[in-house]
Amino acid sequence: QSALTQPASVSGSPGQSITIYCTGTSRDVGGYKYVSWYQQHPGKAPKLMIYDVSYRPSGVSSRFSGSRSGNRASLTISGLQAEDEADYYCSSYTGGSTWVFGGGTELTVL
Amino acid sequence: QVTLRESGPALVKPTQTLTLTCTFSGFSLTTSGMCVSWIRQPPGKALEWLARIDWDDDKFYSTFLQTRLTISRDTSKNQVVLTVTNMDPVDTATYYCARTSRYSTSFAFDIWGLGTKVIVSS
Numbered sequence: 001q002s003a004l005t006q007p008a009s010v011s012g013s014p015g016q017s018i019t020i021y022c023t024g025t026s027r028d029v030g031g032y033k034y035v036s037w038y039q040q041h042p043g044k045a046p047k048l049m050i051y052d053v054s055y056r057p058s059g060v061s062s063r064f065s066g067s068r069s070g071n072r073a074s075l076t077i078s079g080l081q082a083e084d085e086a087d088y089y090c091s092s093y094t095g096g097s098t099w100v101f102g103g104g105t106e107l108t109v110l
Numbered sequence: 111q112v113t114l115r116e117s118g119p120a121l122v123k124p125t126q127t128l129t130l131t132c133t134f135s136g137f138s139l140t141t142s143g144m145c146v147s148w149i150r151q152p153p154g155k156a157l158e159w160l161a162r163i164d165w166d167d168d169k170f171y172s173t174f175l176q177t178r179l180t181i182s183r184d185t186s187k188n189q190v191v192l193t194v195t196n197m198d199p200v201d202t203a204t205y206y207c208a209r210t211s212r213y214s215t216s217f218a219f220d221i222w223g224l225g226t227k228v229i230v231s232s
Binding site for chain 2: 034038048052089091096098100101102103104
């Protein structure tokens, strides 16, 4: 299964909102509700931020939100903070009980 | 508190078989809806899902790597083991195990271990 497509990098200033897109196909992102997003700080393990397209796990800030339109999912971070600077990965179920990740997006807080 | 911890050799030679162990606590892999996956990340690169084992002992593998992977569990020790045969330098990566809790966060990987770095070199 091919990796999902994400921009290599995005940036924003503190307080702003940014959106990271994750593009797949009808066989993954567009075909199932099982899209999730992960935050990874340098040298650390990933952390679940969004599951099932738009649900936040307990303890994740409401500044993080997810959505989907067709074969493209998105992660929006509002009220950008310095601590949000990290790599972000999307993931999707691909059928046949297999999963695929995106190539990752580096978020820089200016 | 749910924790997972990966362990295994830091260095393996090409063609060797890699055996990694994920030791977890705070949940039981025999509880309905619980799963453990292995996911790896080459240096500076993206995450790659490898395999998953479920509460009912169902096993699932990456299409690209399935011929080289075997996942198993020891429920008495709360451990999940991944073996990767015929290791190659391109398999150099940090290997993570992660939990899925179907009835709380669906199919997402909600808790991750810290990862274990594996270098493949002669």
